[in-house]
Amino acid sequence: xxxxxxxxxxxxxxxxxxxxxxxxxxxxxxxxxxxxxxxxxxxxxxxxxxxxxxxxxxxxxxxxxxxxxxxxxxxxxxxxxxxxxxxxxxxxxxxxxxxxxxxxxxxxxxxxxxxxxxxxxxxxxxxxxxxxxxxxxxxxxxxxxxxxxxxxxxxxxxxxxxxxxxxxxxxxxxxxxxxxxxxxxxxxxxxxxxxxxxxxxxxxxxxxxxxxxxxxxxxxxxxxxxxxxxxxxxxxxxxxxxxxxxxxxxxxxxxxxxxxxxxxxxxxxx
Ligand code: ZN
Numbered sequence: 523x524x525x526x527x528x529x530x531x532x533x534x535x536x537x538x539x540x541x542x543x544x545x546x547x548x549x550x551x552x553x554x555x556x557x558x559x560x561x562x563x564x565x566x567x568x569x570x571x572x573x574x575x576x577x578x579x580x581x582x583x584x585x586x587x588x589x590x591x592x593x594x595x596x597x598x599x600x601x602x603x604x605x606x607x608x609x610x611x612x613x614x615x616x617x618x619x620x621x622x623x624x625x626x627x628x629x630x631x632x633x634x635x636x637x638x639x640x641x642x643x644x645x646x647x648x649x650x651x652x653x654x655x656x657x658x659x660x661x662x663x664x665x666x667x668x669x670x671x672x673x674x675x676x677x678x679x680x681x682x683x684x685x686x687x688x689x690x691x692x693x694x695x696x697x698x699x700x701x702x703x704x705x706x707x708x709x710x711x712x713x714x715x716x717x718x719x720x721x722x723x724x725x726x727x728x729x730x731x732x733x734x735x736x737x738x739x740x741x742x743x744x745x746x747x748x749x750x751x752x753x754x755x756x757x758x759x760x761x762x763x764x765x766x767x768x769x770x771x772x773x774x775x776x777x778x779x780x781x782x783x784x785x786x787x788x789x790x791x792x
Contacts, residue, residue, distance in 0.1 A: 523790060525780040526772045527742035528567040529691075529721060530559045530599075534748025534759045535578035535606060538641040542751045544760045544762060549584070549725045553591035553762045554727045556599060560763060563779040565767040566600040567592070568663075568744065571619070580605075592665065598782045602626035602663060605651055607641045617727045620660055625791065628660035628691070631674040635698030641667055647657055649676070653681040661791045664690045667699040677697045687790045691744060694732060695725035702728035704735060711739060719788050725749050737775050743768050 532555045537545040546552040547573075558565045564772045571584035571683060578579075592599065592627045592650040601624040605616050620627055631648050634641045655662045664683060678684045692710045702724050714720055721742035729750050733743045736784030753759035753767075772779060780788065 523740050523777055524776040526596055526768075527566060527721065527743040527780045527785055527788065528765055528768055528772075529563045529568055529602070529718075529742065529746075530556060530743055530765060531568040531570075531723070531746035531748035532556060532559070533570045533572070534746075535570055535604075536749050537751055538576065541760045542747065544758055545747045545751070546761070547576050547620075549591055549736060550589035551589045553595065553597075556588075556592060557597050558707055559761050559765045560597055560599045562765045563772075564599065564745075564765050565780045565782050565785050566582060566626070568602045568604060568746070569624075570604045570750070573784055578606075578666050580615045581619050582621055589622050589624070589769060591726040593605060600625045600782050600785050602628065604628050606665075607631070607643060613647050616626065616647065617654050619640060620658060621656065625786075626661040626663055626689075626789075627651075628665050629655065629672065630665040630667060630673040631678065632668060634667040634671075634696075640646055641699075645665065645674075649678070652678050653739070656673065656683060656685070659791075661689060662791050664688060666690055666710060667690045668711065669694060669700070669710060670729040671721055676715065685790075686715070688715060689721055689730045689789055690714060690718055691723050692720060692736075692741075693723045695726070695728060702726055702732055707732055707735060711736075711741070719790075723749050727755075730767070730771075734771055734775075737768075737772060742780075750779040
């Protein structure tokens, strides 16, 4: 079976220090967690940024500092910049940090709900972002919050805005979107094009179970405090502990861990 890509999502837009002291928010904290998790087997870092008030921001300067610290440390992890809907408003703002030329960026190919807000991705905005990524050789990771986002991505591929092999992250367990069930996971996986690369991002109590099923099916896994502030019931997570647990399961399943070079091969990027 293909090597396993562990993507680390250390920060996200939602967790605060009041919710968990372990969430990294400053560029120094974020880059330290990424470097530590790279050493533990993560090969992709899904990066968000916060401003001086620790609020989500899409401004390039906040992402730039994290990227600079990673480069300064010589950390070769694949960098994936979030273009998530909670971070900013205008089309240009959603793409601003992509000017840092990361290897990858997230791309939700439709709208859905978060627990208390809308995950708004107007079709025109989605096309704008896909086009921006295509022109700048940034691999889009299609964030599937709802099953319609898969055929939406195939439409973009037909229009020439996405290039095969498509890369999907199946997000399960966000309140207001797809529930974290094995049935939903199987349904989504069966809906993907056969040559697609895919991972799961499971929020909540089913994180370990469904991530393990995904690994057994040949999929990849995203972990991190963005998705789960709890490691187990009543136990706060650290990013390192979340990566370590997936690495142990991967070993038991006979999946070797992918290096950043393996990621590029699996994603079909140069
Ligand atoms: Zn994110």
